[in-house]
Amino acid sequence: MDRRQRRTRETIFKAFIGLLSKKHYNQITVNEIIERADIGRATFYAHFETKDFLLKEMCEELFCHIFDSIDEGGEKHRHIFECQAPSSVILHLLQHLQKNDNNILDLLACENNELFLGYFKESLSALIYKQSSVFEGKKPSIVPDDYWYNHIVTTLVETIRWWIGRGVKESPQTIYDYFLAIL
Amino acid sequence: MDRRQRRTRETIFKAFIGLLSKKHYNQITVNEIIERADIGRATFYAHFETKDFLLKEMCEELFCHIFDSIDEGGEKHRHIFECQAPSSVILHLLQHLQKNDNNILDLLACENNELFLGYFKESLSALIYKQSSVFEGKKPSIVPDDYWYNHIVTTLVETIRWWIGRGVKESPQTIYDYFLAIL
DNA sequence: ATATTACTGAATACTGAGTTCGATAACTCG
DNA sequence: CGAGTTATCGAACTCAGTATTCAGTAATAT
Numbered sequence: 415m416d417r418r419q420r421r422t423r424e425t426i427f428k429a430f431i432g433l434l435s436k437k438h439y440n441q442i443t444v445n446e447i448i449e450r451a452d453i454g455r456a457t458f459y460a461h462f463e464t465k466d467f468l469l470k471e472m473c474e475e476l477f478c479h480i481f482d483s484i485d486e487g488g489e490k491h492r493h494i495f496e497c498q499a500p501s502s503v504i505l506h507l508l509q510h511l512q513k514n515d516n517n518i519l520d521l522l523a524c525e526n527n528e529l530f531l532g533y534f535k536e537s538l539s540a541l542i543y544k545q546s547s548v549f550e551g552k553k554p555s556i557v558p559d560d561y562w563y564n565h566i567v568t569t570l571v572e573t574i575r576w577w578i579g580r581g582v583k584e585s586p587q588t589i590y591d592y593f594l595a596i597l
Numbered sequence: 598m599d600r601r602q603r604r605t606r607e608t609i610f611k612a613f614i615g616l617l618s619k620k621h622y623n624q625i626t627v628n629e630i631i632e633r634a635d636i637g638r639a640t641f642y643a644h645f646e647t648k649d650f651l652l653k654e655m656c657e658e659l660f661c662h663i664f665d666s667i668d669e670g671g672e673k674h675r676h677i678f679e680c681q682a683p684s685s686v687i688l689h690l691l692q693h694l695q696k697n698d699n700n701i702l703d704l705l706a707c708e709n710n711e712l713f714l715g716y717f718k719e720s721l722s723a724l725i726y727k728q729s730s731v732f733e734g735k736k737p738s739i740v741p742d743d744y745w746y747n748h749i750v751t752t753l754v755e756t757i758r759w760w761i762g763r764g765v766k767e768s769p770q771t772i773y774d775y776f777l778a779i780l
Numbered sequence: 781a782t783a784t785t786a787c788t789g790a791a792t793a794c795t796g797a798g799t800t801c802g803a804t805a806a807c808t809c810g
Numbered sequence: 811c812g813a814g815t816t817a818t819c820g821a822a823c824t825c826a827g828t829a830t831t832c833a834g835t836a837a838t839a840t
Contacts, residue, residue, distance in 0.1 A: 418786055418837065440623060443827060454788040459829065528711035554778035561759055565779055568755045569748065576747055595737040596748050596780075601806060601817050626796060637819040642798065 423461055425451045427472050435520035439469065439527035466529075473533035476516055480507070481537045503545055504570070504593070508586035511574065523578050531571070539567050552597050569597065606644055608634045610655055618703035622652065622710035649712075656716035659699055663690070664720045686728055687753070687776070691769035694757065706761045714754070722750050735780050752780060 429451035433442045444465055448458045462468040511518060521530055546563070553562045573593045577584060584592075612634035616625045627648055631641045645651040694701060704713055725746070736745045756776045760767060767775075 416786065416838065422787080444829085445827070454790095455829090456789075456831080457787055460786075464829085557775045557778050561756075561775060562779070564755065564759055565752065568751065572747065572751045573744075576744055592740045592744060595740050596745070599807065599817065605818080627798085628796070637821095638798090639800080639820075640818050643817075647798080 419461075422451075422453060422457060425453065426458065426461060426468065427475075430468060430472060431517050431521065434527070434530075435517065435523075439529060469527075469529055470533075473530060476518060477533060477537040480510060480515070480518075481541060502548070502590065503541065505586055505590045507541065508574070508577075508589055511578075512582060512586055519578055519582065522575060535567060535571050538570055542567050542570065549597060566597065569593065602644075605634075605636060605640060608636060609641065609644060609651065610658075613651060613655060614700050614704065617710070617713070618700065618707065622712060652710075652712055653716075656713060659701060660716060660720040663693060663698070663701075664724060685731070685773065686724060688769055688773045690724065691757070691760075691772055694761075695765055695769055702761050702765065705758060718750060718754050721753055725750050725753065732780060749780065752776065 426447065429447050430442075433446060433450065442465070444455075444458060447465075447468075448455055451458075462471065514520075522534065542563070549562075549566055553559075570593060573589060577589050609630065612630050613625075616629060616633060625648070627638075627641060630648075630651075631638055634641075645654065697703075705717065729746070732745075732749055736742075753776060756772060760772050
């Protein structure tokens with residue numbers, strides 16, 4: 415890909431993330447984005463069909479970067495497993511979040527946008543599915559499987575939001591312990 | 598209040614609810630609302646400053662109708678307690694939801710709007726607070742109070758959403774049992 | 781060195797929000 | 811019932827933001 419294209423794309427993402435951490439998605443205009451990114455109007459639309467697509471593509475890049483490669487022996491970036499390989503992938507995810515790669519924290523922190531959260535939840539869902547064996551023993555016998563499954567994902571998302579919402583003070587291990595404790 | 602005002606207000610609410618159950622809040626235009634409600638443009642703005650206020654006021658009416666009066670011996674509508682007074686207020690709420698008063702179900706069902714959910718959660722929060730003693734014994738000792746509290750509210754909201762999302766097939770008692778089981 | 785491709789920026793059409801106002805109909809209260 | 815008030819109507823208007831177009835210019839690849 416052309417270097418200019420990459421640069422512009424990155425610049426737009428950066429400007430967008432910066433704005434997202436300050437105001438609600440709905441209140442961000444394309445004008446603000448292109449002004450902050452300091453690019454021409456036509457350029458923006460050459461990259462992204464609409465503002466919604468911008469968010470979508472950004473989320474995909476962000477989450478793909480963190481979550482992907484969990485599947486079968488991927489080559490490229492298995493980075494989530496490469497580090498000191500803690501027993502739990504979830505714990506590892508928490509450690510990544512704490513480092514605030516790509517300002518994901520800023521995005522998750524504020525009320526901001528259900529859209530972003532939706533993508534996040536989707537990715538987490540896949541992650542939990544892979545880890546389902548960990549929680550098998552905790553499931554109360556009377557509740558249906560999909561209810562239980564949904565509960566785990568929701569609880570993880572809300573746990574992370576709670577953690578971030580009060581400044582990421584606790585260690586990933588502590589948060590992971592909380593998470594396991596209430597399940 | 599003038600009968601005309603009441604009628605118009607109701608008509609707007611109905612049109613709005615109808616649209617909300619079909620499309621996302623952000624995608625609903627004032628034009629659609631007034632067309633569906635079959636009222637003049639100026640009339641809409643005579644009632645509601647903006648679309649956001651419409652949502653806000655609608656939620657207030659809806660939830661006030663169900664949740665309010667929990668406080669000290671209110672006079673007017675203590676209806677949530679008047680019926681056959683089940684041991685749990687939450688169970689009672691579930692029974693009310695099942696009846697689908699004012700089409701609340703339609704609103705909670707679809708992905709729709711985090712705004713509506715936000716108001717719902719707020720109201721539930723107050724409800725849970727009043728019932729906190731019920732869950733006291735279940736709290737794992739290591740987790741902080743506010744984390745635990747947040748978890749109960751979130752779980753209740755998500756339980757209701759799960760219930761509605763698959764057609765409100767189970768009885769309120771069953772749902773309440775599920776809810777208690779996973780906590 | 782040249783052909784290709786991306787960026788610029790200004791002009792433009794379009795959509796939806798919210799306002800204004802005079803005319804008309806519906807309501808309230810004495 | 812009648813006078814005065816208030817709600818509604820509908821069309822025209824301003825304003826802001828979206829999305830497109832296009833000719834000119836700069837960066838890039840090979």
